[in-house]
Amino acid sequence: MFRRRLAHRGSGCQERNRLSSGTAPAALACRCLLLLAALPSTGLSLQPSPPVRSLTELSLEELANIEITSVAKKTGSLSKAPASVFVITANDIRRYGANSLPEALRLAPNLLVAQVSGGQYAISARGFNGTTSNKLQVLIDGRIVYTPLFSGVFWDAQDLLLEDIERIEVISGPAAALWGTNAVNGVINVITRHAADSQGNLLSAGGGNREQILASRHGGAVGDSGHYRVYAKLLDQQETERANGDAVEDGWGRHQAGFRLDWDTPGDSLQFQGDAYRGELDQPLPGSRKIEGANLLTRFHRDLAEGAGFTLSAYHDYSMRDYPGVFVEHLNTSQLEFLYNLKPHRHHHLQWGLDYRYSRDRIHNSDTLAFLPARENLDWLSLYGQDEINLRDNLRLTLSGRVEHNDYTGSEFMPAARLAWTPGSEQLLWGAISRSVRTPSRIDRDFFVPGQPPYLLAGGADFDAETAVSYEAGYRALPSAQSSWSITVFHTDYDRLRTVEPATSGTLVIDNGLEGSYSGIETWGNYQVTDNWRIYAGFTALKDRLHLKSGSADINGGHSEGNDPSHQWQVRSQLDLRQDVDFDLMVRRVGELPEPEVPAYVALDMRIGWRLEPGVELSLMGRNLLDQRHPEFGAYPSRSEISRSIFLGLRWSF
Amino acid sequence: MTATARMLLAWLLLLPCTAALAATDNLETRVKAAFLFKFCNYIEWPRDTFSSAEAPLVIAVMGADSLAGELQLAVMDRQINGRAVIVRQLRPDDSLEGVHVLFIGGKGAGQRHTAVSTKLPILTVTENEHPAATGMINFVVVNDRVRFDIARDRAEQAGLKLSSLLLSVARRVQTGVPL
Numbered sequence: 065m066f067r068r069r070l071a072h073r074g075s076g077c078q079e080r081n082r083l084s085s086g087t088a089p090a091a092l093a094c095r096c097l098l099l100l101a102a103l104p105s106t107g108l109s110l111q112p113s114p115p116v117r118s119l120t121e122l123s124l125e126e127l128a129n130i131e132i133t134s135v136a137k138k139t140g141s142l143s144k145a146p147a148s149v150f151v152i153t154a155n156d157i158r159r160y161g162a163n164s165l166p167e168a169l170r171l172a173p174n175l176l177v178a179q180v181s182g183g184q185y186a187i188s189a190r191g192f193n194g195t196t197s198n199k200l201q202v203l204i205d206g207r208i209v210y211t212p213l214f215s216g217v218f219w220d221a222q223d224l225l226l227e228d229i230e231r232i233e234v235i236s237g238p239a240a241a242l243w244g245t246n247a248v249n250g251v252i253n254v255i256t257r258h259a260a261d262s263q264g265n266l267l268s269a270g271g272g273n274r275e276q277i278l279a280s281r282h283g284g285a286v287g288d289s290g291h292y293r294v295y296a297k298l299l300d301q302q303e304t305e306r307a308n309g310d311a312v313e314d315g316w317g318r319h320q321a322g323f324r325l326d327w328d329t330p331g332d333s334l335q336f337q338g339d340a341y342r343g344e345l346d347q348p349l350p351g352s353r354k355i356e357g358a359n360l361l362t363r364f365h366r367d368l369a370e371g372a373g374f375t376l377s378a379y380h381d382y383s384m385r386d387y388p389g390v391f392v393e394h395l396n397t398s399q400l401e402f403l404y405n406l407k408p409h410r411h412h413h414l415q416w417g418l419d420y421r422y423s424r425d426r427i428h429n430s431d432t433l434a435f436l437p438a439r440e441n442l443d444w445l446s447l448y449g450q451d452e453i454n455l456r457d458n459l460r461l462t463l464s465g466r467v468e469h470n471d472y473t474g475s476e477f478m479p480a481a482r483l484a485w486t487p488g489s490e491q492l493l494w495g496a497i498s499r500s501v502r503t504p505s506r507i508d509r510d511f512f513v514p515g516q517p518p519y520l521l522a523g524g525a526d527f528d529a530e531t532a533v534s535y536e537a538g539y540r541a542l543p544s545a546q547s548s549w550s551i552t553v554f555h556t557d558y559d560r561l562r563t564v565e566p567a568t569s570g571t572l573v574i575d576n577g578l579e580g581s582y583s584g585i586e587t588w589g590n591y592q593v594t595d596n597w598r599i600y601a602g603f604t605a606l607k608d609r610l611h612l613k614s615g616s617a618d619i620n621g622g623h624s625e626g627n628d629p630s631h632q633w634q635v636r637s638q639l640d641l642r643q644d645v646d647f648d649l650m651v652r653r654v655g656e657l658p659e660p661e662v663p664a665y666v667a668l669d670m671r672i673g674w675r676l677e678p679g680v681e682l683s684l685m686g687r688n689l690l691d692q693r694h695p696e697f698g699a700y701p702s703r704s705e706i707s708r709s710i711f712l713g714l715r716w717s718f
Numbered sequence: 719m720t721a722t723a724r725m726l727l728a729w730l731l732l733l734p735c736t737a738a739l740a741a742t743d744n745l746e747t748r749v750k751a752a753f754l755f756k757f758c759n760y761i762e763w764p765r766d767t768f769s770s771a772e773a774p775l776v777i778a779v780m781g782a783d784s785l786a787g788e789l790q791l792a793v794m795d796r797q798i799n800g801r802a803v804i805v806r807q808l809r810p811d812d813s814l815e816g817v818h819v820l821f822i823g824g825k826g827a828g829q830r831h832t833a834v835s836t837k838l839p840i841l842t843v844t845e846n847e848h849p850a851a852t853g854m855i856n857f858v859v860v861n862d863r864v865r866f867d868i869a870r871d872r873a874e875q876a877g878l879k880l881s882s883l884l885l886s887v888a889r890r891v892q893t894g895v896p897l
Contacts (some may be wrong), residue, residue: 116748116751116752116788116789116791116792117791117792117794119748119749119751119752119792120752120755120756120792120796122752124753124756124760124883124884124887125887127749127752127753127756127864128863128864128865128866128887129863130745130749130863130864155886258861260860260861261860261861261889264890328861595881595883596882596883640882640883642882643879643880643881643882643885644882677893678870678885678891678892678893679891679892679893
């Protein structure tokens with residue numbers, strides 16, 4: 065696994081060399097050597113900076129991402145990471161024309177993304193997709209956004225000014241050792257731009273038959289070494305429809321504002337950021353749902369001598385969710401984290417960290433359901449570490465592990481071993497074995513239906529942690545300056561997955577009655593066809609073999625933990641029609657979901673962006689152009705269908 | 719003198735300079751030199767700028783000797799669109815005749831040249847914070863990285879066409895107003 069980069073700015077070492085102009089094979093060797101040297105944490109930090117000849121082999125974009133002053137930094141090269149990592153770049157998000165975070169995530173071929181209804185999404189990696197998907201770690205600038213209520217993410221509460229996202233790293237597969245307990249099947253790591261990279265003013269407005277958006281940002285400097293930005297965003301989405309054309313009454317809107325302040329001096333960086341949001345989601349009786357939240361995060365990083373450095377970060381996150389007639393949840397979470405990296409020996413790069421998280425919730429239960437106890441304080445204490453060992457020049461072993469203590473199951477151990485072999489500078493072959501754990505959340509232990517006795521569902525007092533052991537192998541290559549591709553095969557054995565079991569008293573309880581495996585393949589690549597045309601393609605196939613353990617009588621027959629397609633693919637085309645006109649297409653197909661059955665669908669998304677003059681861009685987008693509407697998740701006939709949409713946007717930066 | 723011999727001579731003359739550079743390990747200078755070379759791939763000059771299809775492309779460097787040295791190394795035996803590339807070090811009084819790319823180094827000097835060269839089909843590149851002294855492309859160091867801003871109007875008024883790929887990597891692309 066690559067290193068954690070709590071120190072905000074990444075290497076920018078793009079997996080894709082969009083602007084490459086060097087074509088000779090030797091150029092690639094130079095490129096790779098150079099990247100190693102320019103990103104010294106890859107083990108060559110004592111080398112002098114690369115000669116200018118090899119610098120000219122880099123693309124403009126790569127040149128613009130070389131750190132020119134630091135010798136030792138926390139950044140690692142993603143293209144060297146022995147894991148299944150896909151990076152969504154800022155340029156991809158802009159050209160796809162996503163207006164919300166979940167829509168941007170559709171760009172990652174290794175994620176399952178299904179819109180469930182207005183504002184609600186089911187998102188996961190490597191299976192187990194559902195509205196209560198619980199095996200994904202999701203972080204926004206290092207802040208964990210999954211809720212301890214069900215170990216999943218309320219996607220309607222997570223949004224950003226998408227123009228301020230630097231990149232989104234999507235790791236499919238286990239990464240619990242470095243990223244935390246929930247990273248059983250993957251990590252989504254959203255990284256926003258440094259404030260210095262979002263200077264000036266931006267105004268973005270647009271509307272269409274499905275959504276309206278208004279956003280603005282202002283960035284400026286404070287003194288010699290400080291930068292800030294403030295932003296605000298309004299997003300409104302129209303209601304979805306059922307198969308018969310009836311409105312679902314799930315239209316929703318949210319507004320959000322936030323800031324980020326960065327302060328850099330040689331060797332030190334300090335970051336402050338915060339967001340606050342409020343949203344309202346229509347529903348038929350008994351009235352609209354309301355959400356609100358706010359967070360504040362600070363992070364300090366210092367470079368020490370000889371490649372060492374540390375990062376100290378802290379955040380507080382508040383959220384409220386009011387579903388009239390169902391429940392109201394108030395949640396406060398605080399986290400403190402310390403991360404240290406060092407190079408005690410030229411063949412070792414060590415990283416270790418300590419984090420403590422504390423959450424306090426207060427739930428107003430209803431007649432429908434209850435979380436008992438209604439107030440709960442939970443805390444998690446983790447110690448984790450990683451050693452990257454250069455066994456030989458082209459062979460690297462990464463050993464990592466995390467011990468986490470939680471209130472439900474005590475201590476859990478999550479070790480991983482990864483081996484990376486680089487037979488040539490433009491190839492990487494890797495393999496990994498990891499153990500990961502999903503510890504219980506409130507819904508696994510404390511969930512009661514109805515809200516008062518006698519209960520039909522009476523919690524899960526004995527629910528234990530779910531475990532997974534994953535075996536992965538992957539190959540990544542840059543066969544030419546114009547192309548790159550990646551393939552990963554994986555097999556994960558799961559044990560103690562969640563089931564709902566009949567108890568002797570005639571009620572149901574939550575237990576760990578399911579086991580089995582998921583196997584699959586993930587592959588993607590891109591090819592620069594001509595100077596002004598690049599295509600991307602991705603394919604994911606999944607096969608699950610889950611079965612109930614002896615003694616289990618799961619009322620859902622073991623089918624409630626996920627509803628996954630056997631395969632999905634996407635092809636994207638980024639064409640510069642003219643110097644000032646972008647034309648983008650994405651065709652994606654998601655296979656049929658088995659239970660509840662959702663037909664396979666093919667969607668065509670399109671965007672034309674026209675820069676009327678520098679700084680002013682007019683865009684026209686079409687989504688789901690092939691059909692009037694289609695379902696992506698849920699059971700017929702009550703489920704929402706996602707309809708064709710048109711959106712006209714204007715973005716002005718000045 | 720053949721082209722190769724000329725290159726070799728230039729390289730030998732520059733050797734002490736580059737040795738000094740290696741010692742100071744000035745990556746910023748090297749990255750800027752690499753950018754200058756690469757920019758040429760993304761610029762279209764007016765047709766009559768070159769006397770023939772084989773006429774060399776001339777990159778002139780003013781007030782940045784170490785960068786000129788690096789650039790000399792970068793362009794050796796290289797061609798851009800079938801043209802050899804020549805690096806020429808300019809003094810303030812030298813003519814801009816035959817120059818296709820002009821780099822004006824330093825923070826203070828060069829305002830006069832910027833004013834002259836930006837009216838000619840010469841891609842003028844600067845590293846200056848002062849708005850009046852920036853060329854069509856201006857290097858800025860942001861977050862320890864070398865980025866660049868583009869004054870697109872200036873370039874287009876001078877008859878240069880900038881590729882969209884170049885514009886897309888720029889930190890800022892501005893028209894009219896000084897950067």
